Amino acid sequence: MAxxxxxxxxxxxxxxxxxxxxxxxxxxxxxxxxxxxxxRPTRQLTRARWAPTxxxxxxxxxxxxxxxxxxxxxSLSAPTASPGAVLRVGIVGFGNxxxxxxxxxxxxGHAVLATSRSDYSDYCARHGIRFFATVEALCEARPDVLLLxxxxxxxxxxxxxxxxxxxxxxxVVADVLSVKQFPRNxxxxxxxxxxxxxxxxxxxxxxxxKNGWNxxxxxxxxxxxxxxxxxxAKCEQFLSMFERxxxxxVEMSCAEHDRYAAxxxxxxxxxxxxxxxxxxxxxxxxxxxxxxxxxxxxNTVSDSFDLYYGLFMYNxxxxxxxxxxxxxxxxxxxxxxxxxxxxxxxQIVERVPIPGAPSVMSNEAQINAAGIPSSLL
Amino acid sequence: MAxxxxxxxxxxxxxxxxxxxxxxxxxxxxxxxxxxxxxRPTRQLTRARWAPTxxxxxxxxxxxxxxxxxxxxxSLSAPTASPGAVLRVGIVGFGNxxxxxxxxxxxxGHAVLATSRSDYSDYCARHGIRFFATVEALCEARPDVLLLxxxxxxxxxxxxxxxxxxxxxxxVVADVLSVKQFPRNxxxxxxxxxxxxxxxxxxxxxxxxKNGWNxxxxxxxxxxxxxxxxxxAKCEQFLSMFERxxxxxVEMSCAEHDRYAAxxxxxxxxxxxxxxxxxxxxxxxxxxxxxxxxxxxxNTVSDSFDLYYGLFMYNxxxxxxxxxxxxxxxxxxxxxxxxxxxxxxxQIVERVPIPGAPSVMSNEAQINAAGIPSSLL
Numbered sequence: 009m010a011x012x013x014x015x016x017x018x019x020x021x022x023x024x025x026x027x028x029x030x031x032x033x034x035x036x037x038x039x040x041x042x043x044x045x046x047x048r049p050t051r052q053l054t055r056a057r058w059a060p061t062x063x064x065x066x067x068x069x070x071x072x073x074x075x076x077x078x079x080x081x082x083s084l085s086a087p088t089a090s091p092g093a094v095l096r097v098g099i100v101g102f103g104n105x106x107x108x109x110x111x112x113x114x115x116x117g118h119a120v121l122a123t124s125r126s127d128y129s130d131y132c133a134r135h136g137i138r139f140f141a142t143v144e145a146l147c148e149a150r151p152d153v154l155l156l157x158x159x160x161x162x163x164x165x166x167x168x169x170x171x172x173x174x175x176x177x178x179x180v181v182a183d184v185l186s187v188k189q190f191p192r193n194x195x196x197x198x199x200x201x202x203x204x205x206x207x208x209x210x211x212x213x214x215x216x217x218k219n220g221w222n223x224x225x226x227x228x229x230x231x232x233x234x235x236x237x238x239x240x241a242k243c244e245q246f247l248s249m250f251e252r253x254x255x256x257x258v259e260m261s262c263a264e265h266d267r268y269a270a271x272x273x274x275x276x277x278x279x280x281x282x283x284x285x286x287x288x289x290x291x292x293x294x295x296x297x298x299x300x301x302x303x304x305x306x307n308t309v310s311d312s313f314d315l316y317y318g319l320f321m322y323n324x325x326x327x328x329x330x331x332x333x334x335x336x337x338x339x340x341x342x343x344x345x346x347x348x349x350x351x352x353x354x355q356i357v358e359r360v361p362i363p364g365a366p367s368v369m370s371n372e373a374q375i376n377a378a379g380i381p382s383s384l385l
Numbered sequence: 386m387a388x389x390x391x392x393x394x395x396x397x398x399x400x401x402x403x404x405x406x407x408x409x410x411x412x413x414x415x416x417x418x419x420x421x422x423x424x425r426p427t428r429q430l431t432r433a434r435w436a437p438t439x440x441x442x443x444x445x446x447x448x449x450x451x452x453x454x455x456x457x458x459x460s461l462s463a464p465t466a467s468p469g470a471v472l473r474v475g476i477v478g479f480g481n482x483x484x485x486x487x488x489x490x491x492x493x494g495h496a497v498l499a500t501s502r503s504d505y506s507d508y509c510a511r512h513g514i515r516f517f518a519t520v521e522a523l524c525e526a527r528p529d530v531l532l533l534x535x536x537x538x539x540x541x542x543x544x545x546x547x548x549x550x551x552x553x554x555x556x557v558v559a560d561v562l563s564v565k566q567f568p569r570n571x572x573x574x575x576x577x578x579x580x581x582x583x584x585x586x587x588x589x590x591x592x593x594x595k596n597g598w599n600x601x602x603x604x605x606x607x608x609x610x611x612x613x614x615x616x617x618a619k620c621e622q623f624l625s626m627f628e629r630x631x632x633x634x635v636e637m638s639c640a641e642h643d644r645y646a647a648x649x650x651x652x653x654x655x656x657x658x659x660x661x662x663x664x665x666x667x668x669x670x671x672x673x674x675x676x677x678x679x680x681x682x683x684n685t686v687s688d689s690f691d692l693y694y695g696l697f698m699y700n701x702x703x704x705x706x707x708x709x710x711x712x713x714x715x716x717x718x719x720x721x722x723x724x725x726x727x728x729x730x731x732q733i734v735e736r737v738p739i740p741g742a743p744s745v746m747s748n749e750a751q752i753n754a755a756g757i758p759s760s761l762l
Contacts, residue, residue: 209670216673225670258669268668272675275663278717279656279678285713286652291645292635293586293602296593297653297684300677307674313720320721330718336662337714340655341707343690344697 094118095245098151100143100166101158102128108214109157109184110137112221116249121151147174153246156183156191160318164194172200178239180204180246186273186315187322188262192231204239205231206246207262210255211273215307222254229262270325277316278333280308471496472622475528477520477543478535479505485591486534486561487514489598493626498528524551530623533560533568537695541571549577555616557581557623563650563692564699565639569608581616582608583623584639587632588650592684599631606639647702654693655710657685 095118099106102124110120120137122128123146132139140146147154147170154175158166163185172179181203183191188207195205210217212224233243251257260268283305290302308316320326472495476483479501487497497514499505500523509516517523524531524547531552535543540562549556558580560568565584572582587594589601610620628634637645660682667679685693697703 211670211672225672227670260669265670268670271665272668272670273672275665276672276674276678279660280674281717281720282710282713283656285716286709288648288652291649292637293588293604293642293645293649295588295602295650295653297657297681298649300681301653301656304674304677317721317724321725330721332663333659334714334718336659337711339662340658341711343658344694344707347694348698 093245095153095242095249096121096149096151097153097155097246098122098146098149099155099157100124100146100170101156101162102126102132102139103157103159104214105184106157107131108217109155109210110135112253113249116252118249121146121149143169144171144174147171150174150176151179152176152242153180153182156181156185159312159314160185160187160190160322161314163191167194167198172203175203177202178204178234178237178242180206180233180239180242182206182208182246184208184210185322186269186319188227188229188265188269189324190322192229192262196231202234204233204243206233206243207231208247208250209265209269210250215310220254221250224255225258226250226255227258227260227265229260229265231262266323267325269319270323270329274319274323274326274329275333276304277308277311277319278330280304281316284309470622472530472619472626473498473526473528474530474532474623475499475523475526476532476534477501477523477547478533478539479503479509479516480534480536481591482561483532483534484508485594486532486587487512489630490626493629495626498523498526520546521548521551524548527551527553528556529553529619530557530559533558533562536689536691537562537564537567537699538691540568544571544575549580552580554579555581555611555614555619557583557610557616557619559583559585559623561585561587562699563646563696565604565606565642565646566701567699569606569639573608579611581610581620583610583620584608585624585627586642586646587627592687597631598627601632602635603627603632604635604637604642606637606642608639643700644702646696647700647706651696651700651703651706652710653681654685654688654696655707657681658693661686 095113097110097113097118098121099110100123102110102122103126106122106124107128110122113120114136121140122132122137123140123143127139127141129139129141131137138149140149143166154170156163156166163183177200181195181199182205183195185191185207186209188209192205192207195203195207199205207229209227210221210224211227212221217224228247230243233240247257283301286305288298288302288305291298294302320330472490474487474490474495475498476487477500479487479499480503483499483501484505487499490497491513498517499509499514500517500520504516504518506516506518508514515526517526520543531547533540533543540560554577558572558576559582560572562568562584563586565586569582569584572580572584576582584606586604587598587601588604589598594601605624607620610617624634660678663682665675665679665682668675671679697707
């Protein structure tokens with residue numbers, strides 16, 4: 009893996025003061041963390057910045073180090089970040105997605121520690137993962153990386169209960185939310201200054217990633233990484249797990265991500281939700297295009313409404329995209345009904361004679377006649 | 386192929402008297418042929434009625450008979466319809482789709498005659514097809530089957546210029562429009578009583594059928610077929626071309642087709658048109674779902690707007706589907722914005738205290754907190 013690909017200038021900012029300026033009514037409902045953060049100007053993407061990373065085959069077997077030994081809660085020794093070393097990743101929020109990410113981390117031979125609202129101790133016992141009943145207990149095990157896999161809606165509450173003082177002062181905190189400005193600004197405001205911050209979005213899940221992660225986009229923004237000490241190396245090692253799984257590594261600012269995601273992922277979820285509302289049914293005469301809509305509708309509702317609501321509520325660009333979609337729909341209707349009215353006017357205002365057919369459309373038909381000059385009609 | 390699969394009761398009706406009853410304003414713009422025809426009640430589909438037909442491999446070479454000899458304009462002898470015989474199919478409207486269908490007819494070893502508004506004599510010369518400059522000249526060649534491949538909007542004018550008296554009195558007339566009640570009623574009203582009528586919709590085109598027609602749905606309705614004489618055999622032979630190409634043969638009334646197509650094909654085109662209006666762009670972080678929308682948008686605009694307009698204007702069920710789509714969109718917006726308002730009311734009416742976070746969302750977050758009881762907040 010090319011370490012250089014992770015070089016990145018950090019850009020810590022705090023949104024809290026800006027947040028206090030909230031004045032308009034609408035803005036009051038938008039999470040402050042998301043709405044008022046000073047944004048880093050969008051960088052023009054070059055092919056090089058998001059070209060697929062050459063696939064590095066994942067090892068068939070976990071690497072030499074043994075996760076179970078490495079995952080020793082009693083060991084409080086400072087974590088090593090030498091390339092070969094096992095990284096100890098503490099996952100907070102161990103639902104479907106947390107488990108899905110944990111499997112990739114383990115495939116790369118690293119250790120997973122986990123905590124969640126629900127009790128996943130049986131699942132963890134079966135998968136060589138150490139489960140902690142509380143986030144406090146997990147922090148006492150002092151993982152190298154704390155990975156937030158909570159839902160968008162619960163993340164703020166989750167972060168506010170983490171006893172950071174129990175963690176190493178240079179711990180790297182990462183998240184995997186489908187929105188990025190919100191967790192970036194939340195972590196910049198709440199985390200102790202020594203903590204590293206890496207915001208990521210694996211743009212796939214248990215369904216689209218069930219046959220491996222090769223070629224699937226993984227967005228990351230090294231929001232705050234100290235270049236001295238182990239932090240930079242730990243951060244690099246964490247990101248390399250996804251690179252080695254074959255992900256297409258896309259380094260992008262959180263603001264950039266949210267702009268792109270609102271115009272693509274949020275629109276896709278919205279179309280899927282609309283189709284689900286239509287309650288589409290398979291017919292004896294499905295076209296290939298219709299089959300893709302049926303599949304999209306099915307995939308969308310397999311996600312929770314909370315996720316869709318999170319994509320809307322926690323991305324400052326979502327409302328604009330919703331408006332664009334509405335305008336596009338209006339435009340299509342206007343193109344159809346407008347043409348209808350033109351035909352009517354021809355008939356009732358201009359008194360255009362309609363030879364032969366009883367239908368106003370036969371007049372239209374003349375204009376479009378294939379192979380027959382209108383004079384013959 | 387199972388001849389029995391083509392047994393079908395005919396149901397001629399005329400819509401002209403009903404058409405005269407047009408009274409409401411909206412109905413005046415709807416083509417009479419389409420709007421007021423008495424519909425055959427929808428039959429419940431059974432698996433058997435539209436189960437895929439076992440693939441009969443198309444012959445590598447055209448069958449024994451030679452289309453060029455068979456396609457002899459000077460021969461006015463009554464056409465034979467014995468199973469092995471070459472059928473002479475006259476295509477009216479020889480654009481992209483007419484040429485696409487002609488290729489399949491030729492693969493099955495039958496002869497194609499063609500006429501069109503534009504001059505396709507060079508193309509036809511290269512493909513062993515006899516081209517006629519006018520529909521009169523084509524009719525004088527007395528094809529066994531007259532296949533209408535004109536656009537939806539031009540079909541009425543095209544049909545009204547066909548000199549039926551120059552054709553065999555038992556000629557089979559077929560169409561391939563994406564709407565079916567309209568051509569059904571048009572042909573029932575205009576054709577001489579001896580003519581056979583077979584309305585079909587190959588639910589694929591040059592793009593979706595570029596790798597062969599195997600498994601692709603072909604809808605047909607034997608609207609009027611005389612059981613005595615050659616007509617039934619000619620009709621069967623015509624349909625067998627598509628069956629032998631591997632199409633999934635779906636026998637369905639024209640009314641049934643239009644109901645299904647409005648809820649599937651028209652909805653698909655509408656979503657595609659809306660996405661095209663949005664002018665979606667590929668991003669560095671496309672999800673798989675978004676990729677399918679990009680593809681749908683691209684495919685939709687490769688079709689003419691006239692086709693989309695025809696699907697809307699010439700299908701009596703399209704307006705209802707447009708309304709359903711609008712209601713579905715409204716419902717999704719209401720689910721998003723409604724939840725937003727609930728949160729606001731909590732804050733400004735019920736004065737719900739919001740510990741910690743400056744954001745109203747942290748209150749929402751409490752409810753959704755992963756692993757953290759609200760009491761801790």
